[in-house]
Amino acid sequence: MTVPEAGPGPETAARPWDVWQLFFETTARLTTEIEARLKEHGCSLMDYQVLLLLWNAEDHRLRMGELAQRMVFSPSRLSYQIGVLEKRGWVRRRRCPQDARGLEAELTDEGLRAFRRLRPAHARDVEELFLRALEGDDADRLAAVMDRLARTLA
Amino acid sequence: MTVPEAGPGPETAARPWDVWQLFFETTARLTTEIEARLKEHGCSLMDYQVLLLLWNAEDHRLRMGELAQRMVFSPSRLSYQIGVLEKRGWVRRRRCPQDARGLEAELTDEGLRAFRRLRPAHARDVEELFLRALEGDDADRLAAVMDRLARTLA
DNA sequence: CGCCAGTAGTTCAAATTTGAAGGAAGTGGT
DNA sequence: ACCACTTCCTTCAAATTTGAACTACTGGCG
Numbered sequence: 001m002t003v004p005e006a007g008p009g010p011e012t013a014a015r016p017w018d019v020w021q022l023f024f025e026t027t028a029r030l031t032t033e034i035e036a037r038l039k040e041h042g043c044s045l046m047d048y049q050v051l052l053l054l055w056n057a058e059d060h061r062l063r064m065g066e067l068a069q070r071m072v073f074s075p076s077r078l079s080y081q082i083g084v085l086e087k088r089g090w091v092r093r094r095r096c097p098q099d100a101r102g103l104e105a106e107l108t109d110e111g112l113r114a115f116r117r118l119r120p121a122h123a124r125d126v127e128e129l130f131l132r133a134l135e136g137d138d139a140d141r142l143a144a145v146m147d148r149l150a151r152t153l154a
Numbered sequence: 155m156t157v158p159e160a161g162p163g164p165e166t167a168a169r170p171w172d173v174w175q176l177f178f179e180t181t182a183r184l185t186t187e188i189e190a191r192l193k194e195h196g197c198s199l200m201d202y203q204v205l206l207l208l209w210n211a212e213d214h215r216l217r218m219g220e221l222a223q224r225m226v227f228s229p230s231r232l233s234y235q236i237g238v239l240e241k242r243g244w245v246r247r248r249r250c251p252q253d254a255r256g257l258e259a260e261l262t263d264e265g266l267r268a269f270r271r272l273r274p275a276h277a278r279d280v281e282e283l284f285l286r287a288l289e290g291d292d293a294d295r296l297a298a299v300m301d302r303l304a305r306t307l308a
Numbered sequence: 309c310g311c312c313a314g315t316a317g318t319t320c321a322a323a324t325t326t327g328a329a330g331g332a333a334g335t336g337g338t
Numbered sequence: 339a340c341c342a343c344t345t346c347c348t349t350c351a352a353a354t355t356t357g358a359a360c361t362a363c364t365g366g367c368g
Contacts, residue, residue: 014297016288016293017277028226029226044324065345065346072183076325076328096346101332101347129306130177130303131174133303134173134299135302138299139170141295142173153184228355229316230317234318234355255315257316
């Protein structure tokens with residue numbers, strides 16, 4: 001309203017700080033709900049994300065450090081998480097051939113089956129709770145913003 | 155590239171699932187970094203958000219339940235958080251006059267001062283790490299998407 | 309009034325997360 | 339070969355988070 005516009009401009013001139021608060025709160029609600037639904041199938045969202053990264057990786061394995069980077073986990077947090085998944089039989093630790101300091105986390109056959117079992121329900125949840133809210137070129141616009149954010153953070 | 159377009163369409167047709175992953179990962183990086191910076195001033199992001207909500211509230215007070223809703227916290231989590239802030243002298247618990255079951259969390263004078271001390275640095279961080287990435291009408295578009303997400307979750 | 313289902317918060321134990329410290333192995337200079 | 343430095347990951351204690359009881363109070367109904 002304060003800035004003259006040519007043509008039909010946006011109805012709402014969102015105040016930047018409100019956008020941040022809305023982003024923060026909505027993100028919390030979204031991940032909380034998705035996590036709650038996934039947990040009914042016996043898996044936390046972080047568990048799932050680890051499985052997903054391993055699933056996508058060459059030979060279903062990744063170096064611990066690489067995994068920690070991608071998950072935005074501290075080393076100790078990743079160590080704990082992998083420990084949990086290992087006890088559950090979904091992941092195995094292997095010493096890395098190239099570098100005896102390092103370890104690789106590898107999806108077991110059981111982990112593979114668990115992932116395949118979990119995926120459909122989780123995909124539907126993300127679909128329903130997140131993707132459905134994206135209209136028109138929202139996906140592209142959102143991706144562009146996230147890319148810019150990621151670049152700032154790098 | 156796979157879909158014929160009339161005129162100069164968007165360069166990138168982001169695949170929905172990738173958008174979700176990017177959103178999830180970038181959000182994690184962003185909040186992790188903002189939290190790290192805030193902690194150098196001796197306050198967690200959740201502490202700050204509680205202070206902010208109380209700051210904005212009538213008489214700087216809110217019912218525990220209301221606060222829990224807005225923070226997306228479980229009752230026990232809020233109870234713990236308020237306990238921490240209370241020990242630090244930033245917040246006080248008062249029995250609610252209208253309903254003897256309930257409590258209100260109220261900002262103390264010291265809490266007020268703490269918030270005013272924290273705010274500038276945090277504002278700069280959010281500015282630098284989040285708001286700067288928003289170009290053109292990104293803020294409005296993002297707000298619209300978040301609104302739609304929130305409505306789905308309600 | 310007296311009972312009772314429902315509401316508001318707290319508490320407790322178990323699970324997770326953090327951050328500092330440690331142990332094992334690579335790397336590079338001498 | 340040796341030593342200092344770095345990298346990779348784990349471990350440990352303390353802080354936080356979760357989820358299931360548990361306590362205190364309300365409001366409505368007989």
